[in-house]
Amino acid sequence: MRGDPVSAPSFPDPQPTAPPVSPLDPAWLAQMANAMFGALPAAPGPAYDPRDALAAPAVAVTYPTVRPAMPEPPAASSTPQFYFVDAAVPPPGDRTGAHPAFDVHAVRRDFPTLQERINGHPVAWLDNAATTHKPQAVIDRLAQFYAHENSNIHRAAHALAGRATDAYEGARETVRRFINAPAVEEVVFVRGATEAINLVAKSWGVRHVGKDDEIVVSHLEHHANIVPWQQLAAATGARLRVIPVDDSGQLRLDEFARLLNRRTKLVAVTQVSNALGTVAPVAQIAAMARRAGARVLVDAAQSVSHMRVDVQALDADFLVFSGHKVFAPTGIGVLWGKREVLEDMPPWQGGGNMIADVTFEHTEFQGIPNRFEAGTGNIADAAGLGAALDYVNRIGIENIALHEHALLDYGMRELGAIRGVRLIGTAQDKASVMSFVLAGYETFEVGAALDRQGIAVRTGHHCAQPILHRFGLEATVRPSLAFYNTRDEIDRLVRVVRDLAARRRSA
Numbered sequence: 043m044r045g046d047p048v049s050a051p052s053f054p055d056p057q058p059t060a061p062p063v064s065p066l067d068p069a070w071l072a073q074m075a076n077a078m079f080g081a082l083p084a085a086p087g088p089a090y091d092p093r094d095a096l097a098a099p100a101v102a103v104t105y106p107t108v109r110p111a112m113p114e115p116p117a118a119s120s121t122p123q124f125y126f127v128d129a130a131v132p133p134p135g136d137r138t139g140a141h142p143a144f145d146v147h148a149v150r151r152d153f154p155t156l157q158e159r160i161n162g163h164p165v166a167w168l169d170n171a172a173t174t175h176k177p178q179a180v181i182d183r184l185a186q187f188y189a190h191e192n193s194n195i196h197r198a199a200h201a202l203a204g205r206a207t208d209a210y211e212g213a214r215e216t217v218r219r220f221i222n223a224p225a226v227e228e229v230v231f232v233r234g235a236t237e238a239i240n241l242v243a244k245s246w247g248v249r250h251v252g253k254d255d256e257i258v259v260s261h262l263e264h265h266a267n268i269v270p271w272q273q274l275a276a277a278t279g280a281r282l283r284v285i286p287v288d289d290s291g292q293l294r295l296d297e298f299a300r301l302l303n304r305r306t307k308l309v310a311v312t313q314v315s316n317a318l319g320t321v322a323p324v325a326q327i328a329a330m331a332r333r334a335g336a337r338v339l340v341d342a343a344q345s346v347s348h349m350r351v352d353v354q355a356l357d358a359d360f361l362v363f364s365g366h367k368v369f370a371p372t373g374i375g376v377l378w379g380k381r382e383v384l385e386d387m388p389p390w391q392g393g394g395n396m397i398a399d400v401t402f403e404h405t406e407f408q409g410i411p412n413r414f415e416a417g418t419g420n421i422a423d424a425a426g427l428g429a430a431l432d433y434v435n436r437i438g439i440e441n442i443a444l445h446e447h448a449l450l451d452y453g454m455r456e457l458g459a460i461r462g463v464r465l466i467g468t469a470q471d472k473a474s475v476m477s478f479v480l481a482g483y484e485t486f487e488v489g490a491a492l493d494r495q496g497i498a499v500r501t502g503h504h505c506a507q508p509i510l511h512r513f514g515l516e517a518t519v520r521p522s523l524a525f526y527n528t529r530d531e532i533d534r535l536v537r538v539v540r541d542l543a544a545r546r547r548s549a
């Protein structure tokens with residue numbers, strides 16, 4: 043027997059014999075192209091100037107490279123300054139929106155990995171949905187922590203404990219500002235989105251989900267937002283129900299409305315699909331779920347790096363994301379939850395840091411967020427996450443969204459024009475991801491051909507098998523964008539795919 047599979051009563055996949063995806067709607071393409079580029083020149087077009095595509099403000103200023111000099115260590119102090127960001131922490135990010143124009147070439151210089159050569163070519167990193175590269179500011183922040191601040195946190199009278207605690211709690215406050223959470227105590231540090239979802243399933247879920255209750259997810263979900271709910275359903279006798287998608291990969295809200303009922307306890311949906319790039323209308327979904335009396339979890343793993351995520355505007359109950367997908371280190375992520383919801387949840391792990399008092403007879407737990415952070419946390423990488431979010435703030439998430447949207451529109455148009463390419467995920471509202479298959483090739487063959495030219499994309503099922511099955515597939519080639527990508531990199535990608543397609547036709 044293979045492994046220990048969880049079998050939970052679940053409704054069959056919606057639309058199991060779905061028709062193949064319809065080709066990219068030319069009317070929509072024309073509309074998007076006009077919106078982003080104005081009238082497009084016939085190929086081959088003029089050299090790419092991102093400012094053309096981005097409708098830059100009247101005065102274009104080069105964005106300064108974000109690479110602060112390593113600050114001096116803070117002056118020795120006999121009094122730890124818990125919970126106050128001291129001079130060792132980079133200044134907080136700017137949320138005012140007053141940003142200089144975006145210069146992709148200047149920004150790229152902040153990322154050492156983007157200067158690498160692969161197989162003799164400059165690396166073109168189009169695997170951002172898997173993980174992102176780190177700006178020098180984040181790398182420096184980690185080095186600074188270990189050189190000048192390293193200590194365990196919270197419970198010591200010495201100065202380094204104070205610095206480390208300031209670094210960790212300062213990062214928590216940076217996260218709070220980044221997602222516009224009402225209170226810093228609502229931000230729980232975890233390893234990543236996967237751990238955050240498991241925490242909710244194993245703490246909130248065990249307390250609030252019972253036999254015959256229903257948990258609604260969407261057909262777009264990453265396995266991280268399916269399997270923990272299946273496990274919960276198997277343990278409690280609850281059912282998993284699935285919001286279907288249309289042929290473009292957008293969620294069917296009419297079907298969602300039909301799924302909601304008084305047994306629905308939780309709706310857990312992704313904001314951006316990692317396999318298709320669909321941007322789901324999560325605010326609308328949250329409002330509908332709330333009217334049915336259900337709690338809402340938003341998986342923001344693929345959205346935080348591409349668009350403004352505001353937990354108060356979404357009005358969900360939980361939101362999760364991973365640091366490494368937003369230019370921060372691996373091993374650090376965030377669970378945000380509404381105060382009253384978190385306060386009603388039992389701890390899911392026991393140990394140090396999460397307790398107020400322990401005897402052999404009884405343990406008193408800390409309040410939120412510490413009650414969910416048993417043991418020594420990932421202190422340095424939390425500081426790295428703070429630095430990454432500061433960096434994103436300095437560039438401006440709106441600048442990022444504009445630049446990426448122009449690239450996505452261009453890439454979809456160019457890839458979609460290649461004979462033999464079938465684009466998977468053509469919803470009008472999309473971010474970052476350009477999944478496709480190429481007739482006559484296995485996806486790994488396309489990935490290998492791209493790698494030979496220094497172009498990194500993911501091939502496979504992207505930990506989202508149900509949505510690929512929905513389109514009759516086991517795998518796609520998935521280029522995915524971040525703000526440091528260029529039109530030139532997309533041209534390199536398209537050239538390889540076009541060559542492969544032509545070779546197969548002439549074979």
Ligand code: PLP
Binds near residue numbers: 171233237264316343
């Ligand atoms: N949710 C989505 C939409 C994802 O794309 C991913 C990772 O690709 C995850 C959750 C899981 O993230 P992690 O592996 O960082 O925990």
